[in-house]
Amino acid sequence: MTATDQVKNQEQPASPGESPMVWAEGVHKSYGRNEVLKGIELTVGRGEVVCLIGPSGSGKSTFLRCINHLERVDGGRLWVDGEVVGYTQRGDKLHELSDREICRRRTHIGMVFQNFNLFPHMTVLDNLIEAPRRALGQKKGEATQRALALLEQVGLQDKTHAYPRHLSGGQQQRVAIARALCMEPKLMLFDEPTSALDPELVGDVLAVMRDLAATGMTMAVVTHEMSFARDVADRVVFFDDGQVVEEGPAARVITDPQHRRTQAFLRAVR
Template sequence: MTAETQTLVRPMVSVEGVDKWFGQNQVLFDIDLQIAEGETVCLIGPSGSGKSTLLRCINHLEEINTGRIRVGDDLIGYREKRGRLHELKEHEACHQRVRVGMVFQQFNLFPHMTALENIAFAPIKILRVPKAEAISRARTLLERVGLAAKADFYPSQLSGGQQQRVAIARAVAMRPTVLLFDEPTSALDPELVGEVLEVMKDLVRTANMTIVVVTHEMGFAREVADRVVFMADGRLVEQGEPAQVLDSPQNARTREFLSAVIR
């Protein structure tokens, strides 16, 4: 997706003037970011730069202190009345999160449920999908992530990479319009990273979703992203097409970071 195309497509995610504080520590500074419908954006940058916090703000797992975040036409986490923001009740925020799926660093699977049950549970309980339909779709998703033979396995019987693939399938099962990945390979042994990245690449190629990925995998960002956004010290420093940001960064802080992570 080119920059020109982005201007022609309505933003699916709109972050406007967002600041975020943890106590006396400001971690996000005046963040403005527009993500087009169907776009894949990779957020890169050093640890502590605010990438994961920004991701968590997009689905209101973290409150924002100033600014606004919209997904589609919805103001996330708040309602506006007479120019003031009022935080939604938790059940209202949870209803919004149905549209915004998230895959975490840790897999967070239900340990007492099989892989199949983990995937089918939320569509049945939250979306009220008939059980037979939810189970059928869960089997299809397990096949898609290469785990059809592991449907009846519990998380403790799966490798870390397999658990993360189940977690991805679980997020997709909710049919979100936006899917967020928070460093999904960071908790994996190096030999398991590739299998998860391959599933994510397939998802980017075939899913009709807007995808935002916090990642340290520069090769993955280069291959799948429409746009790479570099963050440092709570600020958006530089953004552009992968080749521009990764090969010819304009900002000195971006060059410093990439020189340390790309060998």
């Protein structure tokens, strides 16, 4: 079933202020014959922190990447902040957006990657102010002021003029978080932010994420850190084989999983 078919005769989401930040209905995604998302139903409410957990290859990262259109959805519907991701609906057709419009919408969604993906040829400060200046048209002074405040927030004000390779993995990831926050996003996506870190550096990054959650930021976090999910997330969603198998309040899913596969997974990662 294509996205176009599903859109027919469906009511529009409620006005942006009331609708959830992320709303997925039957989201499908395939690479060739390999179906990696098999109809995902999921919502992330405003101000909510949702952790996506599950085994490797279960589709949780792919789903996260669909949210800012780094991956194109093949079927179903996915709204972010009341707008269909990557498309605009005219009558009963979904038209793929122009590159420029896709870029504009992405400026409202921050993303943090497993491998940091800082720009190695720029200093920390230049990494932070690049997108605000180019994509939002901010003045250099204005962008720099905000960047310095955010570096202080993640505890790296003394690394302003360092190059990324001179930072530890944990510091790089904190810079990456600050870089995403520079765009003043409405939603933050974290794709296994601590999986590439040495164990003793994980804590610093999680602390920054905890602080961010406390400010009321809407966050979708793909993670294997079960204690983080239990303590910080409002809800946990368990993915397996391209489907949402179980979801619920964080403490309940982590400590008292109902589904057989959730139980097996949580036993294995403990």
